[in-house]
Amino acid sequence: MARGTREDRGAFRAFGAFGDLRWSVAIGRAVERMTKASSLGLEAIEVVRLHEQVYQTLTRALMSGRIPPGRKLTSRKLAAELGTSDMPVRAALVRLQSLRALVALPNGSLILPRMRRGQFADLMAARVLCEGQAAELVASHATAADLRAIRQAGAALTQAALDQDIDDYLARNYEFKFHIYRACGSEALIFLIETLWLQAAPFLRQFAGKFEGALAGILEIDYHDELAAALAERNATLAGALMRRDIHEGAEYLLAHGDFDAEASS
Amino acid sequence: MARGTREDRGAFRAFGAFGDLRWSVAIGRAVERMTKASSLGLEAIEVVRLHEQVYQTLTRALMSGRIPPGRKLTSRKLAAELGTSDMPVRAALVRLQSLRALVALPNGSLILPRMRRGQFADLMAARVLCEGQAAELVASHATAADLRAIRQAGAALTQAALDQDIDDYLARNYEFKFHIYRACGSEALIFLIETLWLQAAPFLRQFAGKFEGALAGILEIDYHDELAAALAERNATLAGALMRRDIHEGAEYLLAHGDFDAEASS
DNA sequence: CGATGAATTATGCGATCACATTTTGAGGGA
DNA sequence: TCCCTCAAAATGTGATCGCATAATTCATCG
Incomplete structure (x- = not known):
């Protein structure tokens, strides 16, 4: 995915990025591939789906207050930031919306709602x-x-x-x-x-x-x-x-x- | 989408189907296309996304007890039943999972959980x-x-x-x-x-x-x-x-x- | 007849594509 | 300076494709 080429996009740097999202996702994928190495006596490796990792990452960012109210979260930008495709990000965003952590604008865009x-x-x-x-x-x-x-x-x-x-x-x-x-x-x-x-x-x-x-x-x-x-x-x-x-x-x-x-x- | 060709699949007929899912979805899409007719003095038509319609349909089926505990809900089967692609169904299923209405098996399949x-x-x-x-x-x-x-x-x-x-x-x-x-x-x-x-x-x-x-x-x-x-x-x-x-x-x-x-x- | 293993099918998951609509931004005119 | 217009980019949404794994089927053998 030519990870180096996007280093300068950083749309989310504005609020300190999400930390080490991209690294953790990349590592997760590498780990996933090792799952079936060979039958030496190794402990099983838990496969963590990408959408799950994205969800965890976004949740941490939300819970720690690193995302400002009113911020629009778009699947494409996040996907680029994390080095994945849209799909896992969409799944994570749907989850957050269904739990009322994010709300949809009339056009379907998701934002962290402002709080009255x-x-x-x-x-x-x-x-x-x-x-x-x-x-x-x-x-x-x-x-x-x-x-x-x-x-x-x-x-x-x-x-x-x-x-x-x-x-x-x-x-x-x-x-x-x-x-x-x-x-x-x-x-x-x-x-x-x-x-x-x-x-x-x-x-x-x-x-x-x-x-x-x-x-x-x-x-x-x-x-x-x-x-x-x-x-x-x-x-x-x-x-x-x-x-x-x-x-x-x-x-x-x-x-x-x-x-x-x-x-x-x- | 050659909707007629699947008439005999009906994997979910077993528990009375979901009612008139396919019809409501089809109508929804037709309505969506009419949205921008012409500037006669017509009331605005609310666009209802496919994934939202699927969610509503599944929710109704769940709430009325038409889905037996232990039943596995697969996106492909549901999509075929409803005449849509996987995607809207996946979104609906993710929502239901995040609300604990469905639970994931180790392999990611979703079932209506049995209740202890x-x-x-x-x-x-x-x-x-x-x-x-x-x-x-x-x-x-x-x-x-x-x-x-x-x-x-x-x-x-x-x-x-x-x-x-x-x-x-x-x-x-x-x-x-x-x-x-x-x-x-x-x-x-x-x-x-x-x-x-x-x-x-x-x-x-x-x-x-x-x-x-x-x-x-x-x-x-x-x-x-x-x-x-x-x-x-x-x-x-x-x-x-x-x-x-x-x-x-x-x-x-x-x-x-x-x-x-x-x-x-x- | 029942068990075992291989082939086939089904399925979850992610990537990519396609399309319509919205949003954004630049340019130009008052 | 402000506002309008229009092109370009961004975005939500759905469909399709591909891969790896899981589940199922089916035939073969004991």
């Missing part, structure tokens, strides 16, 4: 509902290993806040929360929560990023330490309440300080 | 959570027109139960419930509920269908009349409780009487 204040509040209310419930379930379902992992993730989160590293904080926050949710024992609930995060997470970085300096203060509305403790005590009611409060107060903070899209439309 | 008892209980618990909350919201958000529509849908539902028509009952039940949810004012919640129904609805017909005769008794665990009344009085707490009870008792009934997949596997 009311919309964000709505999403956060749904998060409170689902994630509060998940936290309650975890208090009764979690294994000792789960609780240990949750505590560790919580410690890393605290450290990120103290380090004033907003990107690290958001990533650690995701890790901490999903360590909890994955231990709740309800596949259905986990899936719902994932879809909510896919819709909301792209905006956290935008809104939170404006207060780079004030990150230390965020611990005042962050109850993850108490939450981890409540889970360890298997206090479902308290854990649920703390999770809800954490999400609610974080949402209040962002609703107060973030700049959203104009409320008028639709 | 624990899984179904899990889904129903998530429904109780989300739909209970939605009912509460409706009590405060609904307009008078909403309430009128809900009452009408409720009356139709009652009639279907008295008529002992299981398919009509399930369809009316869907209509009634979603009249409510759509009035809740939370787009996020509606979306979550839709995904839950897409996962659960394909099995309702299977499980409920075994008790063809006993349908009159279903009204004993069906609180839609009381629910409509509670909404009309804007009693949020009661409406939420009734919705939860309706779902819960319906789920208990199916869990007790339905035949699920063996619980063992994963």
Whole structure:
């Protein structure tokens, strides 16, 4: 595919590219070809489809806030950027659209939607509902290993806040929360929560990023330490309440300080 | 495309075909071509993409229980059945997979998954959570027109139960419930509920269908009349409780009487 | 008759092509 | 400077092609 010849296109460099997309895809393909080497005693290699890799890459870019609201994502540009054809990109985009992470313009173009204040509040209310419930379930379902992992993730989160590293904080926050949710024992609930995060997470970085300096203060509305403790005590009611409060107060903070899209439309 | 030449393939006739898929798709295409007729004063015609029509068709087939669990859905067969190429079918299938309505086998084939008892209980618990909350919201958000529509849908539902028509009952039940949810004012919640129904609805017909005769008794665990009344009085707490009870008792009934997949596997 | 293995078919996945429409950009005129 | 026009590029969408693997069929052998 003459990978070198497109080095200068870089339509997406504007927002820092997607990282090392092209490399990971290229490696994935090489790996795929090695699948049936020869019968030496080698472990099986998991085949990862291109469209899956593209999806993972786009998801990471979205979740970490590297794609600005309003950005149009075209399959051809992305395909060129990744060094693949349209097809795997289209499949990934269809997935993201069906999960409401992207929305279609009247002509079918897909954009990362702009977020209106009311919309964000709505999403956060749904998060409170689902994630509060998940936290309650975890208090009764979690294994000792789960609780240990949750505590560790919580410690890393605290450290990120103290380090004033907003990107690290958001990533650690995701890790901490999903360590909890994955231990709740309800596949259905986990899936719902994932879809909510896919819709909301792209905006956290935008809104939170404006207060780079004030990150230390965020611990005042962050109850993850108490939450981890409540889970360890298997206090479902308290854990649920703390999770809800954490999400609610974080949402209040962002609703107060973030700049959203104009409320008028639709 | 020589549509007539495939008349005898009909791989999906086995479960009653998908209805009039091919016709609706063909009509859709004809309509699409008429879009830019001439500037007489005609109303605009909405262009509906093929992949969207395919998705709608498959969704209807799923939701009404016309596709048996374990059925493999292949893009080529469906495309032949519908008289289109693979591409629109693939897009529709990707959507259904990403919403967990279909699941992929290791080789990438998609099937309507079999449902295990624990899984179904899990889904129903998530429904109780989300739909209970939605009912509460409706009590405060609904307009008078909403309430009128809900009452009408409720009356139709009652009639279907008295008529002992299981398919009509399930369809009316869907209509009634979603009249409510759509009035809740939370787009996020509606979306979550839709995904839950897409996962659960394909099995309702299977499980409920075994008790063809006993349908009159279903009204004993069906609180839609009381629910409509509670909404009309804007009693949020009661409406939420009734919705939860309706779902819960319906789920208990199916869990007790339905035949699920063996619980063992994963 | 039942099992085994080879040939055939079906299928997932990605690439490429084709077409209509939309979007963009340059040029020119008021 | 602003607006209009028109050509060129971009884009969504669907069809078709090709390859590798998986599933199925069928014939042969025990």
